[in-house]
Amino acid sequence: MRPYLKYISKQFSRLILLLCALVVINIIIFITSFYKIVNTDYAESSPLQVLSAIQSDCNVSGISDSAKNILNKYNIWAIYLDLEGNVVWNHHAPSDISDKYSINDIAVISKGYLNNYPVFIHTNDDGLLLLGYPKDSYVKLQSNFFSIRAIKRFPIFLLVLLLFDLAIIILIYLHSKNRFISKINPIIEGIESLAAGKTINLEEKGQLSEVAESVNRASYVINRQNEARVNWISGVSHDIRTPLSLILGYSDKIKNQPQVNDEILKYADIIGQNSIRIKDLVADLNLFSMLEYNMQPLELSHIRISKLLRSFVADKINEGLDAPYSISLEIDPSAEQLEFDCNERLIERALSNLVNNSIRHNPNGCDITVELHSNKGKPQIIVTDNGVGVSREFAEAQKKPHYFEALDERLDLRHGLGLIIVKQITEAHGGTVDTPEVSTGYKTILSF
Numbered sequence: 001m002r003p004y005l006k007y008i009s010k011q012f013s014r015l016i017l018l019l020c021a022l023v024v025i026n027i028i029i030f031i032t033s034f035y036k037i038v039n040t041d042y043a044e045s046s047p048l049q050v051l052s053a054i055q056s057d058c059n060v061s062g063i064s065d066s067a068k069n070i071l072n073k074y075n076i077w078a079i080y081l082d083l084e085g086n087v088v089w090n091h092h093a094p095s096d097i098s099d100k101y102s103i104n105d106i107a108v109i110s111k112g113y114l115n116n117y118p119v120f121i122h123t124n125d126d127g128l129l130l131l132g133y134p135k136d137s138y139v140k141l142q143s144n145f146f147s148i149r150a151i152k153r154f155p156i157f158l159l160v161l162l163l164f165d166l167a168i169i170i171l172i173y174l175h176s177k178n179r180f181i182s183k184i185n186p187i188i189e190g191i192e193s194l195a196a197g198k199t200i201n202l203e204e205k206g207q208l209s210e211v212a213e214s215v216n217r218a219s220y221v222i223n224r225q226n227e228a229r230v231n232w233i234s235g236v237s238h239d240i241r242t243p244l245s246l247i248l249g250y251s252d253k254i255k256n257q258p259q260v261n262d263e264i265l266k267y268a269d270i271i272g273q274n275s276i277r278i279k280d281l282v283a284d285l286n287l288f289s290m291l292e293y294n295m296q297p298l299e300l301s302h303i304r305i306s307k308l309l310r311s312f313v314a315d316k317i318n319e320g321l322d323a324p325y326s327i328s329l330e331i332d333p334s335a336e337q338l339e340f341d342c343n344e345r346l347i348e349r350a351l352s353n354l355v356n357n358s359i360r361h362n363p364n365g366c367d368i369t370v371e372l373h374s375n376k377g378k379p380q381i382i383v384t385d386n387g388v389g390v391s392r393e394f395a396e397a398q399k400k401p402h403y404f405e406a407l408d409e410r411l412d413l414r415h416g417l418g419l420i421i422v423k424q425i426t427e428a429h430g431g432t433v434d435t436p437e438v439s440t441g442y443k444t445i446l447s448f
Contacts, residue, residue: 012177016169045074047120047131047138060088060126071131081106081128088127097132112140183208190215199223233289237282244282248275284421287349291424298428300341305379306331309372312348316355324365327355335374340448342429350425353418354383354444362387366441381446389441422446 044050050070057064060082071078071091079090085101087093096115098105106128112118114130118138122129183206190200190212200219202212251272255265313329321327351370358368366387373380422444423433431448 012173016173051122055122058129062089077132079130187211194219230289233285237286240282288421298343302341305338305340306336312351327368329370331372335372338379340379346425350422353422357418358385379448384443386441
């Protein structure tokens with residue numbers, strides 16, 4: 001799973017946990033808030049507790065002083081009915097309470113109310129004790145029966161209801177997450193493509209249309225900037241070619257003059273060498289810009305890689321390497337028949353840059369070896385030399401994603417434009433570049 005998908009899943013999971021925590025907090029607040037009321041109403045002042053406390057002190061003959069004190073303490077009134085329904089005594093009974101009640105009246109009273117006063121009844125052998133509370137102090141359920149079937153089914157019903165609610169929450173969570181991911185995924189992929197230097201055009205609709213529009217606008221601006229860079233480099237390169245050709249022509253003309261002394265010939269040779277270096281640098285800049293901004297179509301062809309390497313090494317030998325330098329080719333038998341879809345010109349350019357890099361950094365000469373191996377059925381090209389090698393700083397710089405910084409006094413990029421192009425060409429063919437540390441010389445591995 002991609003990191004941003006994990007992040008989205010984590011955020012939705014946190015939302016569900018937050019909802020569960022909110023439910024728990026609400027339950028705690030409810031219990032805390034109603035604890036005092038519940039504790040008071042069902043403690044010593046509760047009707048059942050009061051009835052239990054005074055029932056032995058109340059009968060048809062009267063009420064004890066201790067019972068009166070309890071009733072006064074909790075603002076409770078009381079009447080006592082004999083077996084004929086007559087009120088034989090009362091304690092602070094309201095004025096609308098009658099002195100006699102029939103059997104029908106008592107049946108109604110047994111429902112829990114007397115003239116809208118909530119009442120609680122205790123039966124004795126000689127009559128009934130009724131405790132009355134102020135109106136609106138208690139609510140008594142008129143129906144206090146349930147079927148056995150309902151009682152038995154209630155726990156099952158409650159469990160099924162909880163499972164149903166949980167399933168609904170999970171479905172809502174999955175639906176919301178998938179819907180959100182389906183909306184955000186094209187935008188994330190577009191941003192990733194934009195970071196890779198690709199031109200994108202996202203569909204601008206839905207709730208995230210403004211985001212898609214912004215990404216498309218950024219892609220358009222970047223694409224225009226890339227085109228401007230390529231055109232600028234191409235224009236500068238074109239403008240340099242004419243004066244550069246004149247410089248090369250005049251330097252050759254000076255060197256061919258018989259009356260020119262050795263010092264002038266030396267200067268003419270230096271001018272010619274650096275002019276060629278500028279020419280190569282301009283060509284590298286053009287190729288760099290084309291590859292950097294995906295302006296160079298690869299035009300792949302299916303070739304045998306061993307044949308390409310033999311042709312390349314033969315051309316280098318025929319060009320005539322100076323005496324301190326030599327180049328050789330080693331092909332592993334398992335890689336002899338390997339075929340590869342590539343752009344021959346670009347692969348040769350990458351190899352040429354590596355060879356020239358070895359020559360440039362070893363003025364006293366070196367032996368250059370080009371090797372071909374098979375790596376899981378894929379070609380692996382290794383270019384090594386036994387020269388002075390490179391500094392640790394230079395080696396570390398090669399591992400940075402972008403080291404196109406500045407020119408030194410010799411018109412070489414500080415970190416080697418040639419090696420940047422090698423990396424670009426290799427990656428354009430789906431390969432990787434590795435420069436492992438070696439005891440002597442320099443080693444570059446191109447794995448495709």
